[in-house]
Amino acid sequence: MSTPKIRIRGLSKAFGSKVVLDGIDLDVETGTSMVIIGGSGSGKSVLLRCILGLIEPDAGTIEIDGENVLTAPRGRQEILRRQIGMLFQNAALFDSMSVADNIAFGLRAKHSDRDGPVPSRSKARELAGGILQQVGLDPSVGQLSPSELSGGMQKRVGLARAIAGQPNILFFDEPTTGLDPIMGAVIDGLIVDCVQKLGSTAIAITHDMASAQRIGNQAAMLYQGKLVWQGLAADLMNSGNAMVDQFTHGRREGPITMELRK
Known part of the structure; x- marks a missing residue:
């Protein structure tokens, strides 16, 4: 059997007395689009942040290409995580930068020595026009600021x-939040096209069941910090699992x- 692109074993994280992740085991095979569903507070975002290195788990292992990121030297951790591209829930664009500079930032930040010399800012801005076309936007949009864009354009x-x-790995945090159903379907289509073109492994977290089935080929559900189901994304509406x-x-x-807050 091939080594999964991402392998998680016994991953646990608590904040005080609140256990958010409780011994998660999950394999995401290379080239798979995994969708993770679950209610608010189920641990979906914390799981992504642990993989990204934004949160340190209390226990467990996270492997990328068979290498444990948590125990690797810091320099090696950066190299492994440099494979990851992230679409944040609210796009999280830098307001002080133009659209082209936002994309150029992503291009330069993910550059590694093996890719050759880091592209200059001017070259990165030039390349940004072609990347905008990949998500259905005219290169002229690069001259605008994020505040001049609609919600759908910001997502793009x-x-x-x-x-x-x-990137070899792409993460999507609630990619259709705040969008109307048509624009949500457009964004999902672009995500699928980009993942397939890059040959990337993808993990998306979402509450949108239509989006989950459009984006994913595999799916998993978190409830109270535990993985309670895994299967095909196509089976989400007829899983046979009560939860x-x-x-x-x-x-x-x-x-x-529903848990009541005290």
């Missing part, structure tokens, strides 16, 4: 920045109960 620019360095069925169909009655 965020996607352009994420793919600028041609998944309640969540995907939005049923009030079932094994999932």
Whole structure:
């Protein structure tokens, strides 16, 4: 069997008495698009942040290409994580930069020594025009500031920045949040096209079941910090698992109960 692109074993994280991740085991094979679903507070975002190195887990291992990122030397950790491109929930563009400079930042940040000399800012801005075209935007959009863009255009620019360095791994945090159904479908289509063109391995977290089935070929569900189901994304609406069925169909009655904040 081939080594998974990402292998997670026994991953745990708590904030005080609140256990957010409770012994997660997950394999994401190379070239797979994995969608992770679950309610608010189920641990989806914390899982991504642990892989990205933004949060340090309390226990467990995270391997990329068979190498444990958590125990690797800092320089090696940076090299392994440089493979990752990220589309944040609200695009998270730099307001002080033009669209072209935002994409150029992503291009330069993901550059490694093996790619040759780091492109100059002017060269990176020039390349940004071609990357904008990959997400369905005219190169002239590069001259605008993020504040001049609609929500859908901001998502496209965020996607352009994420793919600028041609990453082997792509993460998507609620990619259709705040978009109407048509624009959501457009963004999903662009995500699928970009992932396939790059040959990347992808992980997306989402509450949008239509989006989950468009983006993913594999799926998993988190509930109370545990992985309660894994299967085909095509089976999300008919999984045979009571928790998944309640969540995907939005049923009030079932094994999932809403926790009241004290």
